[in-house]
Amino acid sequence: MYLNRKKFLEMTAAMAGSTVMASAMPWFSVFNNPAPFGMGASDRVRVGVIGVGSRGLTLLYNLLELKNRMNLEIAAVCDTYEPHYERAKEVMNGEAAAYKDFREMIEKTELDAVVIATPLHEHAHQTIECMRAGIHVFCEKAMARTLDDVKEMYDAHLETDKIMLIGHQRLFNPVYLQAMEKIERGDIGPITMLRGWWHRNTPWVFYDDTGGRGTALDRQRNWRFYDEYSAGMLTELGSHHFQVANWVLGEVPVSVMGAGSINHFDDGREVYDNFGLIFKYPNDIHFTYDCITSNKHNGMQVQVLGNDGTIELESNMWFEEFPAEPPAVQQLIDDITDDENATIPIGGATWIPNAPIRLGGRYISPDYELNDTLLYMEGFLNFVRKGSAPEKLTIEGYNASIWTLLAEEAAKTGKEVVAPERYIL
Amino acid sequence: MSKTVHHSYYSMGTRFHLMLPGVDEDYGFRIFQKVKNELNRVEKKLSRFLPQSDIYRLNIAAKRHSAKVDGELFDILKACKLCHEITGGAFDPTLRPLYEYQQKMVGEFVPDQLFFDLKDQLGFDKVQLDEDNSVVRFGSHMLEIDLGGFGKGYALEKVKNILENSSVKSAFVSFGESSVLAFGNHPAGGFWKIGMNNYLKPGKTVAEFELSGGSVSTSSNFYLDDNGRLENHSHIINPKTGEIDSNQVAVSVSARSPLLAEMLSTAFLSMSDDEIEDVVNQYEEVSAAKADYSSGSPVITRYEKIEIAEDISV
Numbered sequence: 119m120y121l122n123r124k125k126f127l128e129m130t131a132a133m134a135g136s137t138v139m140a141s142a143m144p145w146f147s148v149f150n151n152p153a154p155f156g157m158g159a160s161d162r163v164r165v166g167v168i169g170v171g172s173r174g175l176t177l178l179y180n181l182l183e184l185k186n187r188m189n190l191e192i193a194a195v196c197d198t199y200e201p202h203y204e205r206a207k208e209v210m211n212g213e214a215a216a217y218k219d220f221r222e223m224i225e226k227t228e229l230d231a232v233v234i235a236t237p238l239h240e241h242a243h244q245t246i247e248c249m250r251a252g253i254h255v256f257c258e259k260a261m262a263r264t265l266d267d268v269k270e271m272y273d274a275h276l277e278t279d280k281i282m283l284i285g286h287q288r289l290f291n292p293v294y295l296q297a298m299e300k301i302e303r304g305d306i307g308p309i310t311m312l313r314g315w316w317h318r319n320t321p322w323v324f325y326d327d328t329g330g331r332g333t334a335l336d337r338q339r340n341w342r343f344y345d346e347y348s349a350g351m352l353t354e355l356g357s358h359h360f361q362v363a364n365w366v367l368g369e370v371p372v373s374v375m376g377a378g379s380i381n382h383f384d385d386g387r388e389v390y391d392n393f394g395l396i397f398k399y400p401n402d403i404h405f406t407y408d409c410i411t412s413n414k415h416n417g418m419q420v421q422v423l424g425n426d427g428t429i430e431l432e433s434n435m436w437f438e439e440f441p442a443e444p445p446a447v448q449q450l451i452d453d454i455t456d457d458e459n460a461t462i463p464i465g466g467a468t469w470i471p472n473a474p475i476r477l478g479g480r481y482i483s484p485d486y487e488l489n490d491t492l493l494y495m496e497g498f499l500n501f502v503r504k505g506s507a508p509e510k511l512t513i514e515g516y517n518a519s520i521w522t523l524l525a526e527e528a529a530k531t532g533k534e535v536v537a538p539e540r541y542i543l
Numbered sequence: 544m545s546k547t548v549h550h551s552y553y554s555m556g557t558r559f560h561l562m563l564p565g566v567d568e569d570y571g572f573r574i575f576q577k578v579k580n581e582l583n584r585v586e587k588k589l590s591r592f593l594p595q596s597d598i599y600r601l602n603i604a605a606k607r608h609s610a611k612v613d614g615e616l617f618d619i620l621k622a623c624k625l626c627h628e629i630t631g632g633a634f635d636p637t638l639r640p641l642y643e644y645q646q647k648m649v650g651e652f653v654p655d656q657l658f659f660d661l662k663d664q665l666g667f668d669k670v671q672l673d674e675d676n677s678v679v680r681f682g683s684h685m686l687e688i689d690l691g692g693f694g695k696g697y698a699l700e701k702v703k704n705i706l707e708n709s710s711v712k713s714a715f716v717s718f719g720e721s722s723v724l725a726f727g728n729h730p731a732g733g734f735w736k737i738g739m740n741n742y743l744k745p746g747k748t749v750a751e752f753e754l755s756g757g758s759v760s761t762s763s764n765f766y767l768d769d770n771g772r773l774e775n776h777s778h779i780i781n782p783k784t785g786e787i788d789s790n791q792v793a794v795s796v797s798a799r800s801p802l803l804a805e806m807l808s809t810a811f812l813s814m815s816d817d818e819i820e821d822v823v824n825q826y827e828e829v830s831a832a833k834a835d836y837s838s839g840s841p842v843i844t845r846y847e848k849i850e851i852a853e854d855i856s857v
Contacts, residue, residue, distance in 0.1 A: 441551045441558045444720050444769055445746065454547045454564050459731040463748045464720050465739035465761035465795045476592060477583050478552050 121486035138302035153503030166194035170206040174235030242267035254281035261519035284515025291490040306424030312405035319414035331386025343387035350389025361518030378529040382412035437479040550575040557719030564730040633810035662785040696805020725754040745771035750832035758801035762808040763793035791836040
């Protein structure tokens, strides 16, 4: 089986009434119940993109893909960095107004929604100002550089009643949808631990021609290396997996502890090139997580360990702890136990797998052609038309960001950190 | 009464079971981990489904140009070639495109010209092996190698090596119940008694093999599920006709080498009694049984090496 758009819609429709859909991922129902719209100008959603660097350009391309079938207008693009500004103008071929100042953009161009993909420290004020200007926001992860900024963003979302979604695209991934269903159904038994890692072997330098670490241009372009602008791999990579852990367990952590250092790429960057964390969750469940940028052997993964099985979310695999015993094997075990040597009627295959089996496990989802970022964009635009989005979707982004920044505090102080009351929703 | 360490997991598209009677639980777990690592390594190498596997890459590369492979894969292909030759072409891991072609047809399959053209382009004899340089080239761009009738036997060979290099005295290994390895003696004493399952009366046997340090592999055109229900999964291509074999026949082969048992059981499905006997007579400690269910009840034919009496004439 191949999971194409049609099969995906059949799957989400079939799950529509399920507890897991309602409680853990209600946003998937939007694909079966999209907001109705005509193709006239009055029904057109007008979107602006703030920040069209590497991720912003990807999001822009996704919006362009949705343009025709969703009656969408990409009305404006914005970037302070000249090469990106020029590139975005070229991509839009004069069909969108181009700005270098986002305030000017939201003042001069009428917009229903913006997509924000600027450096992390810019997210909070841009998101808040847009929502206060009456514009719905999709903001790339993580939410903000400080805990207070994260909370202010959330409060502004409540105050303005505008949509604020955070770009953790796994929330719209078909593998995760099916994995959540399996977990809910008890296929891997009670969850006893989560493990995750993100290992790469790369200096992670986005721009080489900046004059080296510490220059003004490097601080602007390679902002992920500077403590003022980013928590490095914690906010830019780990936050995705912290969101997944919260989502799978349906809880936020009780506490987090950890450590980090720069032990390989000591080139003047201010953020860790490796770290290790332990999140404690309710019911004595732990999530261990590590991240390194000087070794890629392990790749990236989130494992959900249950008493009866393991789910590997990043590789779309499910492993059973105890595959069913064929009758002949059971007879053999009984015979050995009874000290009896009887003939075992075993010769001949007696089992037909109902799903492909590879390397000790089965695929959670069939192969699929669906792009989770594109699905998220489609969902966002539908929510914009409807005027609201499931609050749980916003809260997923909020809690991921809060616990990312608490993890940073734990790694920097070496202390076990709990969430201050004011950040708990 | 003896305690048995038992571990299982999914490997190579089926269920793998390892039973280690009388060993310490920790030691048994270590052996299982070793076995599992090796089976995963072999699957990563031989699976045509995994894009990083050696076979996957060979199937793409060797159609276009000479492809260099590592020593292990070259030895595997040499073993396939040898078995192809000794079975008169009945063992042929290149015929899958014929199966896929027939699967696409609706209704009763009637061979057409495209089918015959495809058949002409397949056959392991068109796999060229350059032994001096470990280089492989396919003589046809339609050729693909599918080691489905080889992999489990090869993997069991590796399991056997691990057991031989351990302090385990007795073990039983089942790979999807169609390929089993019996190591040492049964803990209750004597050889392991492997029965060929009766497809019409699951749980009853139609033939038996006694094993110690050997293997039994069974091939058939159909399966039973765990509840004994017959699933007709015709998937064997008759190399002579190129068509999917629809006979309800099962063949079990017992051999010291799991790999030999695996390859021969696949080949024997489409070989005549005389041809099977010729092969069985070439090898020490190879025997086979065929169960033909076409008449509604199993008709069993046994194949054993014929011992020629020593010439005592003077």
